[in-house]
Amino acid sequence: MFDETRIPRGLYKERLKKVKEHMREKRLDALIIAGQAHCCENLTYVTGLLLGLWRGPGGAGYCLITADQEPVLLNVCASREIPFYKALTWVSDIRVSPGGVLAVANIIKGQPSVKKVGLVGISPLVNSGDYVLLKKELGHIEFTDETLFFENMRKTKDEREFDAIRLACKAIDVECETLSRTIEAGVVIRKAEAEADRIARLEGARDVRMLWATQEMGALTLSSERICKAGDIIACYFATEVLGYWAEAGRVFTIGKPSDEYMRMYSAGLKALAAGENAIRAGSLAPSVYKRMIDELKSSGYEENFVAEYGFGHGIGLSIAEKPSIEENANVTFEENMAISIRVPIQKRGVGFVLIGETVKVLKDGVEKLSKYPTEITMLE
Amino acid sequence: MRNVELRKEKTQEAMKREGIDLLIVYSSNNNRISGPRYLYYLTGFIPLGPHNLLFLQVDGKSELFVSSNADAMRAKNEAYVDEVKVLNNVEDVVITYIKQCQAVPERLALAGSEDMEPVLLESLQAKLGYRFKDGKTLFFPIDPSEIEAAKVCAEIADAVFETALQYSRPGITEYELVAELEYTARIKGCDDNFTLISSAKHNMQLHWATDRRLQKGDIVLFEITPVYRGVATQLCRSLVLGRPSEILQEKYQILQKALVESLAIIKPGVLASEIVRIQNRVISEAGYAQYCKPPYMRARGHGLNIAYNPIGISLSEDSKIPLQEGLILVLHPNQYIPEVGYLALGDTIVVTESGYEDLNARRFPGRLYVKGDD
Numbered sequence: 001m002f003d004e005t006r007i008p009r010g011l012y013k014e015r016l017k018k019v020k021e022h023m024r025e026k027r028l029d030a031l032i033i034a035g036q037a038h039c040c041e042n043l044t045y046v047t048g049l050l051l052g053l054w055r056g057p058g059g060a061g062y063c064l065i066t067a068d069q070e071p072v073l074l075n076v077c078a079s080r081e082i083p084f085y086k087a088l089t090w091v092s093d094i095r096v097s098p099g100g101v102l103a104v105a106n107i108i109k110g111q112p113s114v115k116k117v118g119l120v121g122i123s124p125l126v127n128s129g130d131y132v133l134l135k136k137e138l139g140h141i142e143f144t145d146e147t148l149f150f151e152n153m154r155k156t157k158d159e160r161e162f163d164a165i166r167l168a169c170k171a172i173d174v175e176c177e178t179l180s181r182t183i184e185a186g187v188v189i190r191k192a193e194a195e196a197d198r199i200a201r202l203e204g205a206r207d208v209r210m211l212w213a214t215q216e217m218g219a220l221t222l223s224s225e226r227i228c229k230a231g232d233i234i235a236c237y238f239a240t241e242v243l244g245y246w247a248e249a250g251r252v253f254t255i256g257k258p259s260d261e262y263m264r265m266y267s268a269g270l271k272a273l274a275a276g277e278n279a280i281r282a283g284s285l286a287p288s289v290y291k292r293m294i295d296e297l298k299s300s301g302y303e304e305n306f307v308a309e310y311g312f313g314h315g316i317g318l319s320i321a322e323k324p325s326i327e328e329n330a331n332v333t334f335e336e337n338m339a340i341s342i343r344v345p346i347q348k349r350g351v352g353f354v355l356i357g358e359t360v361k362v363l364k365d366g367v368e369k370l371s372k373y374p375t376e377i378t379m380l381e
Numbered sequence: 382m383r384n385v386e387l388r389k390e391k392t393q394e395a396m397k398r399e400g401i402d403l404l405i406v407y408s409s410n411n412n413r414i415s416g417p418r419y420l421y422y423l424t425g426f427i428p429l430g431p432h433n434l435l436f437l438q439v440d441g442k443s444e445l446f447v448s449s450n451a452d453a454m455r456a457k458n459e460a461y462v463d464e465v466k467v468l469n470n471v472e473d474v475v476i477t478y479i480k481q482c483q484a485v486p487e488r489l490a491l492a493g494s495e496d497m498e499p500v501l502l503e504s505l506q507a508k509l510g511y512r513f514k515d516g517k518t519l520f521f522p523i524d525p526s527e528i529e530a531a532k533v534c535a536e537i538a539d540a541v542f543e544t545a546l547q548y549s550r551p552g553i554t555e556y557e558l559v560a561e562l563e564y565t566a567r568i569k570g571c572d573d574n575f576t577l578i579s580s581a582k583h584n585m586q587l588h589w590a591t592d593r594r595l596q597k598g599d600i601v602l603f604e605i606t607p608v609y610r611g612v613a614t615q616l617c618r619s620l621v622l623g624r625p626s627e628i629l630q631e632k633y634q635i636l637q638k639a640l641v642e643s644l645a646i647i648k649p650g651v652l653a654s655e656i657v658r659i660q661n662r663v664i665s666e667a668g669y670a671q672y673c674k675p676p677y678m679r680a681r682g683h684g685l686n687i688a689y690n691p692i693g694i695s696l697s698e699d700s701k702i703p704l705q706e707g708l709i710l711v712l713h714p715n716q717y718i719p720e721v722g723y724l725a726l727g728d729t730i731v732v733t734e735s736g737y738e739d740l741n742a743r744r745f746p747g748r749l750y751v752k753g754d755d
Contacts, residue, residue, distance in 0.1 A: 079676035080717060081586045096676060129499045194567030201560030206589065219454035222427065222572070309451040 006243060007048060007160045009090040015046055015153070019065060022149055029114040031146060032104055033063040034121035034130065035076075041318035042120045042150045049089040050244045051076060060121075060130050062104050063091070066111070074103050101130035105137035118146035151323055155315065156337040161245060162361060162370075165317070165339050168247035169359050169370040171205040171240040176251050176373040183253050183380055185230045189214075193223040200240050207241035215352040220310075230256050233352040239320055246320045248341040249371050250357035253378045262352045266377055268300030269344040269354040273375065276312060276326065276344075282336040282364045286324045289334070293326070293344065305346045313342035316359060338362040339370075384526040384610075385425040385461040388688075389441070392423060395519040396439045396490075403484040404516050405475060406435040407493035413694075414573075414606060414613035414685070419492040419520065420445075421611050422688040426460035427572075428452055432471050435462070436478050446474050472505050479509070492516030492688075520688035523707030527612055527687055528731055531709045534609035535729055535740035537569040538616040541576070541605045542745050549620055549752060551597045555580055555590040562605065571607035578603055583722035587715070597753065598623045602725040604715075611687045615711035616741050617727030624754040632718045633749040636726040639663040639714035640747055647730065647737040653692050653700040653710075657681040660714045661698065669718060677717040685709040685729065708732045 023031055035043035040051040043063050051061050061076035072093045077085045079096040086094060097103035108114050117138070122145055125131040135143070157165070175196040182192045193210050200208045211220035215233040228234070232255045239248045252266065275296040279289040293312050297303045315322035316339050324332035326342065334340070343357025356375050360367040396404060408420035410428050420435050421427055423443075430448025437443045445460050446468035447453050456465040468474045479489065491513035494502055506512050544565040548558055559576050566574035577587035579602045580595045587604050595601060601620045606613055619633065639660040646655055660681050661673045672678065684692030686709050691702045696710060713727025728741040741747075 078586070078679065080723075081588075081676070084585055084588060098675075132499060190570065191568060194564050197567060198560045198564035201563060202557055204556065204592075206556070217455075217458065219451045221455050221459065225570070307451065309449045 006164075011158065011160065012046065012048055012090050016065070016071065018153060019046060020067065022146070023065070023067060023118065026116075026118065026144065026146070028116050028118045028144070028146070029067065029111075030108060031065040031118040031120065032134075033065070033150075034060045034119070034125040035062070036060050039121070041154065042147065044244055044318050045150065045154055047071065047073060047089045047091045049073065049076060049085065049091070060101065060125060062101065064104055064107060066114075072107070074107075075100055101125075101133050102137060105134055108138060108141065114141065116142045116144065118144050120147050120150050122147055154317060155323060156335050157317055157339050158337070161317065162337075162339065164243040164245035165247055165359060166370050167204060168240045168242040168245055169249070170372075171200040171203040171208070171242055172238045172247055172249045173371060173373045174203055175200045175208075175210075175238055175240070176249070176378070179236065179253055180378050180380065183228055183234065183255065185228055185232075185255055187228045189226045189228065189234075190223045192228070204242050205240040209239040211237040213347075213353040213355070217353065218347060218349070220353075220355070228255060233258050233262060235353040235355040237355060237357075244318055246316050246318070247359040247370065248316060248320070248343070248357060249359065249373070250343050250345070250355035251373065251375070251378065252354060252356070253380060255380050257379060258352065258377070261348075262354075264300070265302055265305070265346055265348060265351060266354050266356075268297060268302045269346050269356045270375060271300065272296040272344045273342065273356050276342050277360060277367050277369070280334055280340065280342070280360070280362055280367050282334060282362060284334045286326050286330040286332040286334065287328055290326050290328050290330075294328075297344075297346070302346050302348075305348045307345040307347050310343065310345040310355075312344065313340060313357065315339060316341040334362050336362055336364050340367070384524070385423065387526070388524050389423055389437070389443070389461065391522070391524060392437065392519050393439060393441055395521070396437075399490075399519065400488055401490045401514070401516070401519065402439050402488040403479070403482055403490075404437045404519060405478075405489070405491045405513070406437065406516070407471075407491065407497050408433045408435075409496050411496060414575075414608055416684070416686060416690045416693075417493070417517070417520075417688050418611060419516075419688050422520065424460040424462055426456050426462075428456075432468065434468060434471065434474055436482075438482065444478075471501060472508060475505060476508060486511040486514075490514040490516035490519065492519065517689065521705070523686060523689055523705070525707075526610075527709065528707060530610040530612040531614055531685070531729065531731060532740055534571070534607055534612050534614040535616070537566055537571050537607045537609060538605045538614050538729070539741060539744040540569050541565045541574070541607065542603060542616055542618055545601075545603050545605075545618075546620065546750065546752060549595060549601055549622060551595055551599075551622060551753075554592050554594050556592055558595070559590040566605075566607045569607075571609050572611070573608040575606050576603065579723065581722065584724075585717070586723055587725065595622060600629070600722065600724070602723065604713075604725060604727070612709065613685050614709070614729035614740060615683065615685070615713065615727060616729065616745075617711075617713045617715055617725040618745065618747075618750060619725050620750040620752060622753055625749060625751055626721075629721045630749060632721045633724055633726075635664055635667045635669075635718070636714045636716055636724055637747060639716075640712060640726055640728065643712060643714070644730065644737065644739065647704060647732060648735060649704055649706050649732060651704050653696060653702045653704055654698050656712060657696060657698045657700065660712075664714065664716055669716070672717050672719070678715070681714060682710055682712045682727070685711060704732045706732055706734050
C-alpha cells in the first residue's frame with residue numbers, strides 16, 4: 001500500500017494534471033521521464049518513487065505518460081520486487097521488460113498515433129546510452145526536451161515538501177550538535193564524522209554527506225585520518241537527504257580561539273550571509289542578491305577571497321542543486337516557496353577557510369531559516 | 382602515496398611493453414565500487430567534478446585535468462601527478478594534448494571509455510579520425526597493495542556484521558540498524574560504505590533501509606559493502622530473529638552447498654563463468670532451476686579490483702573470462718526460494734597462485750545466523 005501520509009496521492013495527481021496540460025499545449029503525444037540512481041528527481045516528482053541503487057536493466061528507469069492513460073513505470077526494478085515498489089509509489093502500473101529503454105520504444109511503436117514525444121531527464125538518458133537507442137528505434141518520432149518544464153515546475157515547493165526539507169535540516173542540526181560534543185584535540189576527523197553520520201541516520205537521513213577543510217587546506221575534501229589539534233579551524237559542509245529531499249549547511253568548529261584575522265573574515269562571512277538573506281524575497285532577482293553579498297565582502301576587504309567555485313548558493317529540493325543559482329548573470333527571479341541553500345565560502349592562505357551556509361524558505365517578504373543550529377563559530381576547548 | 386607511485390611505475394612498464402607512448406585516462410565522478418577507477422588507481426585522487434582527464438606519458442610525466450578550481454586545489458594536495466589544471470572542454474583538452482605530444486594513434490591508448498557519455502566518445506573519435514586503443518590491459522598484473530587493502534576491507538565488513546548481530550532485535554527499525562552499521566564501517570576506517578538490508582518473514586529482495594521495525598521471527602538479510610583505499614569487498618549474510626524453521630535451514634543449505642562447490646574450483650585459468658554454472662547447477666538440482674535467472678537473480682557476484690577488472694559488475698554464465706592471480710571478486714549465491722523467500726550468502730575472495738583465499742570465512746563463516754531462539 002502506498003504510504004499517503006507523506007505526500008498524498010491527490011498531490012501527485014495534481015502534478016500529473018499540470019504535466020498533461022503542458023503536453024496538450026506542446027502537442028506532445030507522450031512523455032518519457034528518465035531516472036537513474038541519484039539522478040531521478042523528475043521521475044520522483046511525478047511518481048513518488050526514489051530510484052535507489054537500481055537503475056534498470058538498460059541503465060535507466062522510466063515513467064511513460066500518455067495523454068489519456070495512467071502513467072506507467074518501466075524497468076525501475078526486477079519483477080519479483082514489484083510488490084515492494086508498489087508501496088513506494090502511487091503509480092499502480094509497474095512493468096518489467098527485457099531491453100531497458102527498448103520496452104519504452106515498443107510501447108510507443110504500438111501506438112501509431114504517437115508522433116511527438118517529450119523527453120525529461122536527458123542526463124540519465126545520455127549517460128546510460130539509452131538516448132541513442134531510443135532515437136534509433138523511433139526514427140519517425142519527433143523528440144523534444146521537456147526537462148526545463150519540469151525544472152520550473154519543481155522550483156516552488158508545497159508544505160509537504162518543506163516538511164521533508166525541515167527534517168533534512170534537523171538531521172544536519174543534530175550532526176552539528178554531535179560534532180560540538182565530539183571534536184576535540186586528539187580526535188580523528190573520520191571518527192567525528194562517523195558519530196555525526198550515525199546521528200543523522202538515526203534521525204531518518206537516508207543519504208549523509210560531509211566535506212571538511214582545515215586551516216591548511218585550500219578546499220573542502222573527504223574526511224581523513226587527520227587528527228584534530230589545538231588551534232584547528234574546521235569548516236564543515238553538510239548535506240542530508242530525508243524522504244528524497246535535500247538540505248545543506250556549512251558551519252565552522254574551532255579548537256580554541258582563532259586568530260583576530262580569522263575572526264574578522266568570519267564576521268565578514270556572517271554579514272554577507274545576512275545581506276543575502278535580507279535580499280531574498282519573492283520578486284527579488286538572483287543577480288541583485290549576488291551583488292548584495294559580494295558588495296558586503298568587498299566592503300569587508302574579502303572579495304578576492306570568495307571561493308567562486310562553491311558560489312553563494314542555489315535552489316535545493318529533490319536535487320541537491322536546482323535552479324535558481326545565486327549568480328551574477330543568472331536571469332532568475334526568486335519566488336515564494338522556493339527552497340534555497342545559501343552560503344558564503346571564503347578562503348585565505350595562512351588564515352583559514354570560512355563556510356557558513358543554511359537552507360531557507362523564500363517568503364513573500366523575506367526568508368524563513370529552516371536550520372536551528374547557530375551560524376556563529378562553535379568554539380571548543 | 383608509495384602505493385600509487387608503484388602503480389604508476391608498473392603502468393609505465395606495461396606501456397613500454399605494449400608500445401604505448403601516451404595513456405589517456407577519463408573519469409567522471411561516479412566512483413562506482415565495481416570500478417574500474419583508473420584515475421584513482423594512478424593518482425590516489427577521488428574527483429568530485431563531472432569530467433576528469435589524466436595524461437600519462439611513458440616517461441612518467443603526468444598531467445591531471447579536473448572540472449573545477451575547487452577540485453584543482455584539492456588535487457594539488459592529494460593527487461600524485463606532476464601538474465594539475467582545470468579543463469573547460471574535454472574534447473578540446475584531449476585533441477590539444479595529443480597534438481602537443483605528437484602522439485600517433487598506434488601508440489596511444491584510452492582507459493575509462495566506459496565511463497564516458499557515448500555521445501562524447503563518438504564525437505571525440507570522429508574529430509580525431511580514429512578510435513582509441515583500449516588501455517585496460519595496461520593495468521595488469523594486479524598490484525599487491527590492492528590485495529592488502531581488500532583484506533583490511535573484508536575485516537571491516539566482518540566488524541560491520543558483528544555490529545549487525547549485536548544490534549538486530551525486535552523493535553529496531555531498519556534505518557536505525559543501518560545507522561549503527563554505517564558507524565562501525567566509518568570508525569573502522571572505510572572510505573565509503575553501502576548497506577542493503579531486508580527484514581521480513583519472507584523477503585523478496587535486498588533493498589535500502591526503510592522504517593520497518595524488525596520483528597521476532599524475521600529473516601534479516603545483509604549485504605555489506607565497505608570500500609577501503611579504493612577497494613570494495615562485499616559480505617552477504619542472513620540472520621533469523623528467533624528459531625529458524627526446519628525448512629529454512631534445509632533451504633539455506635542449498636546456498637551453502639552452492640558456495641562451497643563453486644569455491645572449490647577456483648584457481649588461475651578457470652573460467653569465471655564456471656563459478657556461476659556450478660552455483661546454478663546446485664540450485665537447479667534442488668528443484669529451483671527457474672529461479673536461477675532474472676527476475677529472481679541478477680548476478681552471482683562482481684569483480685572488485687580497482688583498475689584491472691575483467692569481470693566487472695556482473696559475474697554470470699556469460700563471464701567467459703579466465704581467472705587470474707590477484708583478481709578480487711565476491712561470490713554470492715543469493716537466491717529467491719519460493720518456500721522461504723530471498724536468502725543471502727556471499728564472500729569476497731582473492732584468486733591466488735594456486736587457488737583462492739576467502740577473506741570472510743574466518744570470523745563469520747557462511748552459515749545461517751540465529752539470534753534469540755530461546
